[in-house]
Amino acid sequence: MSRSRQDEFSEAVKKAAFHRSGGRCENVNRAGERCPNPVERRGDKCRFNHRIAVFYGGKPVIENCEVLCLACDAVQTYLLDPQAMSKTRRIEKRKHGYRRKNYRPIPGGRGTRWKRKLGSKKHPFGKTVRRLRIPFKPPR
Numbered sequence: 001m002s003r004s005r006q007d008e009f010s011e012a013v014k015k016a017a018f019h020r021s022g023g024r025c026e027n028v029n030r031a032g033e034r035c036p037n038p039v040e041r042r043g044d045k046c047r048f049n050h051r052i053a054v055f056y057g058g059k060p061v062i063e064n065c066e067v068l069c070l071a072c073d074a075v076q077t078y079l080l081d082p083q084a085m086s087k088t089r090r091i092e093k094r095k096h097g098y099r100r101k102n103y104r105p106i107p108g109g110r111g112t113r114w115k116r117k118l119g120s121k122k123h124p125f126g127k128t129v130r131r132l133r134i135p136f137k138p139p140r
Helices: 011-021 070-095
Strands: 047-050 065-068 120-122 128-130
Touching: 011 047, 011 065, 047 070, 065 070
Parallel strands: none
Antiparallel strands: 047 065, 120 128
């Protein structure tokens, strides 16, 4: 999904976020420790990430901007964000009553069109026709 220009941070916001970070990555791990990697503003040594993703309505403001090193940005962008977005979509679909169709139903179960019952045969137009059991008597 490509972002529009209005979702990107302005230069003033990037400059303020970099000044706030003190030249270090702002990512915090589960233990509550900050990433020790230094970041540089020159070149392509740091990334400016949305704390609240644009997918969830995050705005391009200083409170929503964090400075990440390339390693932390890769984990966030390619591992954590897609998982969170997929989970959100699944929850929204479940909330609205969407259920995925069973593409491989059990033969003879409720999901199949053709059912076979003992002593009867399924008619191609959906009617069940009983087989008549007439004993065979050879002519005399």
